[in-house]
Amino acid sequence: MSASAPAPSSSEIREIVGAHLHLEGALLPILHALQDAYGCIPSAAAPVIVEALNISKAELHGVITFYHDFREHPAGRHVLRICRAEACQAVGATALAEATLKKLGLDWHGTTANGAVTIEPVYCLGLCACGPAAMLDDRVVGRVDEARMSALLAEAGA
Numbered sequence: 001m002s003a004s005a006p007a008p009s010s011s012e013i014r015e016i017v018g019a020h021l022h023l024e025g026a027l028l029p030i031l032h033a034l035q036d037a038y039g040c041i042p043s044a045a046a047p048v049i050v051e052a053l054n055i056s057k058a059e060l061h062g063v064i065t066f067y068h069d070f071r072e073h074p075a076g077r078h079v080l081r082i083c084r085a086e087a088c089q090a091v092g093a094t095a096l097a098e099a100t101l102k103k104l105g106l107d108w109h110g111t112t113a114n115g116a117v118t119i120e121p122v123y124c125l126g127l128c129a130c131g132p133a134a135m136l137d138d139r140v141v142g143r144v145d146e147a148r149m150s151a152l153l154a155e156a157g158a
């Protein structure tokens, strides 16, 4: 389950887009500004962006999906990221992630029904020597086993 998507007016979106058009490589600043404002990239923003930047919908979609931090729906109150990169995989991160998703009944990018936690994959947190690594909001945590994951989920209210 995801939090409900915001529905800003097209004039609100045009204002945000217009404020960044003068920048070189304006797309990323626009997307960041939209996500800062609404917690996600509202679906109504796509036609405004493609027109303003003269890019295709496919290009826009490609950029939004390439950068894992951009969301189509607002995240839960907390974001738990689990490292899926190689060093963490080598020490059990895949099994940890699968068990966590199963426990919560979610897929990647999903949010618990109570809106407490969104689970995201991440590809290295710089804690490779202490994997499996995870990050709850802004705090990185190493050597995450099942017990530590349960504690993180409890802390986040999942």
Ligand code: FES
Pocket: 083, 084, 085, 086, 087, 088, 089, 123, 124, 125, 126, 127, 128, 129, 131, 133
């Ligand atoms: S591979 Fe997981 S923190 Fe680097």
